[in-house]
Amino acid sequence: MHARSQTSVPSIKSGRERDAVYAVPREKIADFTFDETVARVFPDMIQRSVPGYAAIISMIGILADRYARENTFLYDLGCSLGAATLSMRHHLRHSRCRIIAVDNSEAMVRRCSRIMETDASTIPVDLVCADILDVQIRNASVVVLNFILQFIPPADRLQVVRNIYEGLLPGGILVLSEKIRFPHPHQEAFHADMHHAFKKANGYSDLEISQKRTALEKVLIPETLAAHRERIYTAGFTHCEVWFQCLNFASLCAQK
Ligand code: GEK
Numbered sequence: 001m002h003a004r005s006q007t008s009v010p011s012i013k014s015g016r017e018r019d020a021v022y023a024v025p026r027e028k029i030a031d032f033t034f035d036e037t038v039a040r041v042f043p044d045m046i047q048r049s050v051p052g053y054a055a056i057i058s059m060i061g062i063l064a065d066r067y068a069r070e071n072t073f074l075y076d077l078g079c080s081l082g083a084a085t086l087s088m089r090h091h092l093r094h095s096r097c098r099i100i101a102v103d104n105s106e107a108m109v110r111r112c113s114r115i116m117e118t119d120a121s122t123i124p125v126d127l128v129c130a131d132i133l134d135v136q137i138r139n140a141s142v143v144v145l146n147f148i149l150q151f152i153p154p155a156d157r158l159q160v161v162r163n164i165y166e167g168l169l170p171g172g173i174l175v176l177s178e179k180i181r182f183p184h185p186h187q188e189a190f191h192a193d194m195h196h197a198f199k200k201a202n203g204y205s206d207l208e209i210s211q212k213r214t215a216l217e218k219v220l221i222p223e224t225l226a227a228h229r230e231r232i233y234t235a236g237f238t239h240c241e242v243w244f245q246c247l248n249f250a251s252l253c254a255q256k
Contacts, residue, residue, distance in 0.1 A: 020209040032215040034080070034105035042081055042108070046147075048202035049212075051195070052246035056146065056177055059244065060084045060254040061091030063253060064142045065174045072141040073107060075164075078148025079103045079131045082112040082125075088142070089121035099125045102135050137196025145178045148249075150220050155196040161235040168256040173236070177244075178249035181222040191248035198247065225250060 001099040012181040014046050015072075019041040038045065046053050064087070068074055076085045080102035088099060101116075103109050105214055108222060116125050128135070133156055143164045164174050182188045225242060229252070230242045244251040 004111055005140050012119055016044045016047075017041045020164065020208075021045070021207040022215070023205065025207060025233060027212060029211055029214045032212070032219045033090035034108055035104075036107040037209040039081070039105065039111050042111075043097075044220070046080075046083075048146065048204065049199060050179075051249055053249075054246060055246075056251050057083045057087050059251075060144055060146065060175055061087035061089075063091055063173065064144075065091040066086040066256075067142050067171070068092055068094075069169065069172075070094055071139075072097055072169060072172075073137075073139050074099045074142040074144075075137060075140055076101040076144045076146070078145065079112060079127075080108050082115050082127075084104070084144045084146045085112075085116070085125055086119060088119075088144075089119065089123045089125070093168070095123050097123060099123060099142070100128065100135075100165065102128045102130055102132055104129065106221055108125070111237045134194045135163075137164050137170065138157075140164075140167045141169055141172045143168060143172070144175045146175065147206050149176060150178050150222055154221055154223070158231055158234065161231055165235040165237060165256060170256055171188070172256050174254045174256075176228065176232070176250060176254065177249070178228065179220065180225055180228070180245075180248050180250050182248070183224055183226070194247050223247070224254075230253060 017040055021037055021041060064074055074088055074097055076099060079085055080103060085099050085101045106129055109127060113127050116127060125250055152160055162231055182191060196209055230256045237256060240252055240254040242250055243253050
């Protein structure tokens with residue numbers, strides 16, 4: 001058993017570097033990428049940008065502990081710096097599982113590897129630098145897609161979810177967290193406005209918010225909760241629950 005108090009977002013408590021990536025006016029705003037500049041400030045960036053991020057990370061550990069089965073794999077796809085992996089490591093009460101953490105950003109994987117080395121948990125983690133479209137899921141009891149499906153081209157998303165369904169054992173779960181959009185313009189406007197207010201309250205300027213929005217425009221493509229549910233059922237899942245929502249950020253849990 002491991003100290004639960006250690007569960008956290010990597011390096012959030014000690015020496016988190018402040019995100020100022022979009023603080024200075026840019027003439028031309030390139031598409032957002034998960035490069036070294038972003039990886040360096042990532043814990044601060046995601047905490048100040050995603051309402052409920054820390055709660056979701058913490059609950060992923062609790063979900064993993066509830067649904068993980070001995071001698072199975074737990075996948076953290078699009079792991080970034082490994083926050084969900086650490087949460088699972090710290091919450092799992094039995095250690096006879098293996099976590100497979102995957103990200104296609106070399107900068108993220110390099111930093112994630114250092115974070116895993118300094119973590120005291122003995123639950124093994126295989127850290128893989130790969131595109132999640134190329135990863136075969138097998139013998140899985142828990143699969144986490146924490147804010148990554150939104151970055152996958154929409155045409156490839158069903159393949160990702162199908163691949164996960166095929167690789168999950170009966171009773172296994174998929175945790176899917178996403179930025180979502182809404183069917184009605186007034187709902188969309190309310191959530192967009194409140195998300196803007198959330199970011200401002202967390203110290204981002206209007207310029208930073210607007211430049212980041214432009215950078216993400218073609219890269220992060222949100223869908224409605226209904227679209228996510230439909231895809232999950234099309235892939236074969238029989239149960240799907242929205243277990244978290246704060247503004248335009250939600251997390252679903254689908255069970256095979
Ligand atoms: C967390 N889950 O902290 N294959 C693999 N990785 C990818 C791909 C791909 N095709 N596309 C993007 N990524 C994390 C947060 S961040 C979410 C996830 C955000 C990776 C990308 O390199 C980045 O690290 C991650 O997905 C998305 O719980 O920044 O909003």
